[in-house]
């Protein structure tokens with residue numbers, strides 16, 4: 386598998402001189418497994434991924450949404466390959482707040498919020514509502530398959546974390562989830578079991594978290610706990626708080642490295658090969 390980070394910021398895009406190294410785009414991660422193209426979340430980083438994918442048309446891709454908070458869907462109306470006939474997209478997500486993924490993506494592009502309606506996007510789109518614990522199996526185009534399994538995290542209006550398995554490798558994508566006080570989230574530990582890479586919501590430092598309880602986000606310390614219990618090899622700090630400058634994210638990474646051996650703070654353009 387190859388994992389590429391196109392957007393690593395939480396909550397709202399943060400362009401500007403203080404964030405040029407880490408990047409200011411919101412959540413979007415590309416996973417290549419054989420010839421299969423998987424995309425996790427459609428934050429503003431999706432626009433940049435779309436520019437790259439435009440060169441690969443016609444293409445088929447599978448898009449998994451953790452949830453539909455703005456920072457995870459806002460890049461979708463600017464995703465060029467979705468406007469191109471001949472491209473095929475399978476979109477997966479849970480039912481959030483009594484609306485389906487399709488209804489939410491449609492609503493985001495409805496007047497007066499946006500001038501172009503979802504229905505005018507020319508690519509073929511099939512929406513799949515995923516249940517918790519469901520596994521989706523995708524042909525990798527090279528005689529093997531890649532599987533994606535969901536588990537619910539702890540986040541206002543709900544969230545799915547995903548376990549991706551291919552060719553003996555495991556990646557776990559767990560963004561927008563808050564740890565529980567006094568107990569570990571066993572569901573996430575199980576989902577991340579033996580992962581080569583655990584991408585985890587590390588929005589806050591423990592000090593910042595103290596004033597943000599109940600907001601649905603976690604810390605690098607809690608990420609290290611989950612990684613250790615799951616036997617995950619590498620911890621990727623993800624969904625950086627918009628207030629964190631490049632220096633602040635680097636400091637977070639340094640502190641995380643003191644408590645877990647293999648840590649990297651996600652930045653735009655980071656590529657991991659398994």
Ligand SMILES: [Zn+2]
Nearest residue numbers: 395396456561
């Ligand atoms: Zn988010």
Ligand SMILES: [Zn+2]
Nearest residue numbers: 452454540561
């Ligand atoms: Zn969220």
